Amino acid sequence: MLTNMHVAVVGGDARQLEVIRKLIELDAKLSLVGFDQLDHGFTGASKEQIQTLDFSSLDAMILPVAGTNAEGGVDTIFSNQKVVLTKEQIEQTPAHFTIFSGISNAYLDSLAASTNRKLIRLFERDDVAIYNSIPTVEGTIMMVIQHTDYTIHGSRVVVLGFGRTGMSVARTFHALGANVRVGARRSEHLARISEMVMVPFHMNDIEKEVQNADVVINTIPHQVVTASVISKMPAHTLIIDLASKPGGTDFRYAEKRGIKAFLAPGLPGIVAPKTAGQILANVLSSLLQDLRLRKETTA
Missing domain, CATH: 3.40.50.720 (NAD(P)-binding Rossmann-like Domain)
Incomplete structure (x- = not known):
């Protein structure tokens, strides 16, 4: 009490x-x-x-x-x-x-x-972040369904970051049948991604890995989805940025290119x-x- x-x-x-x-x-x-x-x-x-x-x-x-x-x-x-x-x-x-x-x-x-x-x-705290990743993932799925005209199953999804939220997002989209590639820097994260039967890549190779992406989901709270990265994406790519404000995406350039990009750090409180x-x-x-x-x- x-x-x-x-x-x-x-x-x-x-x-x-x-x-x-x-x-x-x-x-x-x-x-x-x-x-x-x-x-x-x-x-x-x-x-x-x-x-x-x-x-x-x-x-x-x-x-x-x-x-x-x-x-x-x-x-x-x-x-x-x-x-x-x-x-x-x-x-x-x-x-x-x-x-x-x-x-x-x-x-x-x-x-x-x-x-x-x-x-x-x-x-x-790990407990809060891990529990909170559950509604975050559900909200991300909702946004992908709302803003695309193709199924998650079979789509090419790139997840950036393999922390507590990134792991939950990647695993769930993989379970829904997406072809998931995950960008990380730490060798143990790259090994774990491979063990979970997803495709790992080092963040240094991000420009190559987004060239055929249908959906890019960022969880890294630093600008990693730069103008240079966005310039390599197909025009139909959807970007969902789950990092805390101001996110990790160059939203100005995404808008200039006509690519839909959303900053959604507070999904649990919304969905x-x-x-x-x-x-x-x-x-x-x-x-x-x-x-x-x-x-x-x-x-």
Whole structure:
């Protein structure tokens, strides 16, 4: 249980609703910031403004998957209010205060470091990333079906990256009958791709490997689908970029060439927000239990 734990849930999308439900079940005291337009009333949770939030009593703060923008702003789809996190606010929190975010950026990293507060990036955890790859794959399949006029079965699919998401994407498209080639750099990844009866290639050879691709799916958060790479693709190629913003694709050049290219880093929250939210809720509840024990130990 999370009795006597004060947690602020700040901004976010429908996934946060599952997190709120779970934490209420565990008897946490919840302050909801950026939810004033939400019709649903959560018993045991109070809607507040960021300006009136009592930071001195907070044990933790849960941010959206995207964290903040470069100025500390937080997306709040259930509110029109502007929410910005500042160093002055975080400095008011107790020493054990912890920030939870899906991913981070320079602003959030600096905020945590300058206030000496712990920042946990949930999407860097293997359990979250692996579970989250399931709705990501389903959403990718949906997009491929929507934006092509041929079946996945028999199509030539190039997957870039063989991390936790890339592995799930490649395996699923292979199971659906696609001819899958996977680009990676690490020798052990290339060996595993071959063992899984797919065709591996080194990322240095990407321009050659996309020359007959029907679909290119990128999971690498660096620009690897460059203008030079796109120039080698057939005109009908569909590009789906699953990497975090700004993605790994030169979208300007893709548009210039008339190639359909989509940046889709938040697919789980779009295609399966309930499941994606439950994944986050289960991990967060465990992490908050650990935080409660640390708080009691140091009290």
